[in-house]
Amino acid sequence: MPSSSIQARAPQGGVKADAGNHVQRDPDVLAGFLEDAAHFPGGHTDGLVAATCEADVANLLHGSLPVLPVGAQSSLTGGATPMGEVLLTTSRLNRIFKITSDSVHLEAGVTLTDLDAALRNAGRYYPPTPTFMGAFVGGTIATNAAGAATFKYGTTREWVQAITVVLPSGDVLDLERGRVMADGDGFEIRSTAGSTMRVPVPSYRLPQVAKLSAGYFAATGMDLIDLFIGSEGTLGVITEARLRVLPTRPALCLAFVPFAARLSALAFVRQLRGLARDTWRTKDPHGIDISAIEHMDVRCLELLREDGVDVANGVNIPAGSDIALLLTLELPPDMTAERAFDEIGGARDPGAPDGALRRFCRLLDAAGVLEDVDIAVPGDLARANQLLAVREAVPAAVNQRIGRAKQALDSRIEKTAADMIVPFDRL
Numbered sequence: 196m197p198s199s200s201i202q203a204r205a206p207q208g209g210v211k212a213d214a215g216n217h218v219q220r221d222p223d224v225l226a227g228f229l230e231d232a233a234h235f236p237g238g239h240t241d242g243l244v245a246a247t248c249e250a251d252v253a254n255l256l257h258g259s260l261p262v263l264p265v266g267a268q269s270s271l272t273g274g275a276t277p278m279g280e281v282l283l284t285t286s287r288l289n290r291i292f293k294i295t296s297d298s299v300h301l302e303a304g305v306t307l308t309d310l311d312a313a314l315r316n317a318g319r320y321y322p323p324t325p326t327f328m329g330a331f332v333g334g335t336i337a338t339n340a341a342g343a344a345t346f347k348y349g350t351t352r353e354w355v356q357a358i359t360v361v362l363p364s365g366d367v368l369d370l371e372r373g374r375v376m377a378d379g380d381g382f383e384i385r386s387t388a389g390s391t392m393r394v395p396v397p398s399y400r401l402p403q404v405a406k407l408s409a410g411y412f413a414a415t416g417m418d419l420i421d422l423f424i425g426s427e428g429t430l431g432v433i434t435e436a437r438l439r440v441l442p443t444r445p446a447l448c449l450a451f452v453p454f455a456a457r458l459s460a461l462a463f464v465r466q467l468r469g470l471a472r473d474t475w476r477t478k479d480p481h482g483i484d485i486s487a488i489e490h491m492d493v494r495c496l497e498l499l500r501e502d503g504v505d506v507a508n509g510v511n512i513p514a515g516s517d518i519a520l521l522l523t524l525e526l527p528p529d530m531t532a533e534r535a536f537d538e539i540g541g542a543r544d545p546g547a548p549d550g551a552l553r554r555f556c557r558l559l560d561a562a563g564v565l566e567d568v569d570i571a572v573p574g575d576l577a578r579a580n581q582l583l584a585v586r587e588a589v590p591a592a593v594n595q596r597i598g599r600a601k602q603a604l605d606s607r608i609e610k611t612a613a614d615m616i617v618p619f620d621r622l
């Protein structure tokens with residue numbers, strides 16, 4: 196039975212005001228933590244604590260200094276750049292406790308790369324990852340990260356079943372989805388010291404878009420766990436989580452598809468989105484199942500050509516291309532490269548329906564782009580990495596040009612990187 200009230204507990208090991216966490220003050224070590232991937236200028240700190248347990252986190256927060264928790268510092272907002280706070284790195288909270296058929300219980304400092312490797316061994320899959328796999332699980336929860344496959348899998352929020360959070364007082368909350376739900380206007384948190392804190396639900400309304408990282412989550416009757424997911428470390432430090440996982444891993448096929456006309460590409464995207472949704476609804480094993488659709492506009496394609504990225508990666512961008520799509524097609528887990536090539540070539544058992552890959556090729560043909568497509572079939576990691584390298588080369592190309600412009604034109608030139616989320620119909 197859900198309640199709007201929760202009792203905090205003391206951290207395992209207890210809070211000791213004089214516990215004396217080891218604070219790293221070596222300027223050479225601190226220098227490596229002064230900026231995140233936003234390269235926001237002016238970062239400074241004079242201390243870094245590498246927590247190894249819940250009590251370390253509680254001791255630090257319980258003290259009088261402002262604290263900034265960080266994961267891999269891959270934030271693109273400057274949120275993981277210290278502005279005088281003591282840094283709390285979760286890099287040593289990196290244990291994976293348990294993997295079951297549908298969940299994984301782990302500490303906040305596990306990287307997505309390590310999580311993926313452990314899940315791969317167990318045959319499980321955690322899909323809502325940001326594009327950067329070096330990010331820590333705690334960081335992805337704190338930012339409600341959402342990667343290219345948000346279209347199919349939603350954001351990190353939908354995959355978080357439980358978290359442990361150390362509050363600024365040093366008290367700890369064990370939050371499990373569905374257990375603490377807002378009543379009329381909020382929640383009640385009862386501290387270990389006997390006081391009660393009333394936490395109101397934010398009163399604004401969130402825009403209805405698939406991906407959203409700005410501001411605290413807000414909804415009538417919301418779950419308290421959702422207030423912490425996406426709160427960017429402002430409400431407490433996440434030390435552990437239980438995440439939902441899928442029992443099997445799909446085989447992935449990537450396709451780089453250049454189009455001569457933007458509107459034709461958008462019409463193709465609309466068609467794919469509709470077909471994918473049909474497949475999810477009907478569970479057709481041969482249906483087209485797309486998890487990610489990314490696009491590079493004409494200027495991106497020019498940058499790739501200018502830098503020779505297309506040639507270096509053996510990717511064909513025909514002259515006159517106005518846009519290119521990078522599509523991720525999901526196929527049954529047992530799909531091999533050999534079978535995929537057979538399907539693309541049109542081979543199939545007599546009487547059997549066309550497989551998803553064959554259907555996909557027919558769509559490409561109907562859109563007039565089949566000849567120009569580059570495909571990485573499941574298992575062809577080398578080709579997949581080349582297609583992904585083409586995508587990654589775009590921001591790298593911009594960064595290089597910014598660097599050159601700073602030197603040659605004006606040192607005040609900065610790049611502002613941000614995700615702009617719009618409903619597909621408004622693209």
Ligand SMILES: Cc1cc2nc3c(=O)[nH]c(=O)nc-3n(C[C@H](O)[C@H](O)[C@H](O)COP(=O)(O)OP(=O)(O)OC[C@H]3O[C@@H](n4cnc5c(N)ncnc54)[C@H](O)[C@@H]3O)c2cc1C
Nearest residue numbers: 266267268269270274325326331333334335340341428433
């Ligand atoms: C190449 C590249 C690609 C990216 N692609 C995507 C993408 O597709 N989608 C996307 O959403 N983001 C993306 N990002 C941004 C970034 O990777 C994500 O926001 C990621 O979730 C941040 O994780 P992190 O461990 O690096 O956290 P950090 O950057 O270290 O921290 C981010 C914020 O979370 C807080 N925080 C960190 N750990 C904790 C904790 N344990 N408890 C409480 N608060 C904490 C920090 O204080 C900070 O406010 C990308 C970044 C790069 C560099």
